[in-house]
Amino acid sequence: EVQLVESGGGLVQPGGSLRLSCAASGFTFSTYWMNWVRQAPGKGLEWVANIKQDGSDKNYINSVNGRFSISRDNAKNSLYLQMDSLRAEDTAVYYCAGGAGYLIDSWGQGTLVTVSS
Amino acid sequence: DIVMTQSPDSLAVSLGERATINCKSSQSLLSRSNNRNYLAWYQQKPGQPPKFLISWASTRESGVPDRFSGSGSGTDFTLTISSLQAEDVALYYCLQYYGAPLTFGGGTKVEIK
Secondary structure, three states: OOEEEEEOOEEEOOOOOEEEEEEEEOOOHHHOEEEEEEEOOOOOEEEEEEEOOOOOOEEEOHHHEOOEEEEEEHHHOEEEEEEOOOOHHHOEEEEEEEEOOOOOOEEOOOEEEEEOO | OOOEEEEOOEEEEOOOOOEEEEEEEOOOOEOOOOOOEOEEEEEEOOOOOOEEEEEOOOEEOOOOOOOEEEEEEOOEEEEEEOOOOHHHOEEEEEEEOOOOOOEEOOOEEEEEO
């Protein structure tokens, strides 16, 4: 059974940084594209970034480009999201998600990031 | 970026009746190389992550009840719940995975009338 477990969320001040982690198990992590998807309180789903199986290709939405960095460690079956220069509008539940190619077929439970002074 | 427009925003359907959700993309999601539509559907209940229902516009994920079906091609897609059950009350989202950035529809809330 695929399991994705996020950690690292919390309260951070505007302009601050946070690093999210996702621990994967139950599947061959190195064969999946991996993604971060977020959901602001009471809002819809918003894809944030993805990374190719070997880490050689990464994509971001415009609003986080240059502030967020996605990475992975296949030896540790782990996905990361380094978030810098955080803004109030980055407040959301962040989901780790993965699948074959760009298709997303597996989701974690999410971790809440709150950006507030 | 590909814009995904879902309609309606919400709908109320009687138990046992049909629910239909539409999703329109700003450009074709049909690949000429493999003749597949890069469109997926998800169900999300309060306090839970999304649940994967359908890929390639019409391929139901294993374990998803057959009352859920997807159809459409190119830019126009539909998710149909043929006989609404109480447990189907949820938000439903479409996702295009044709290209980055991936984009979701705004969501459709399905309720019992």
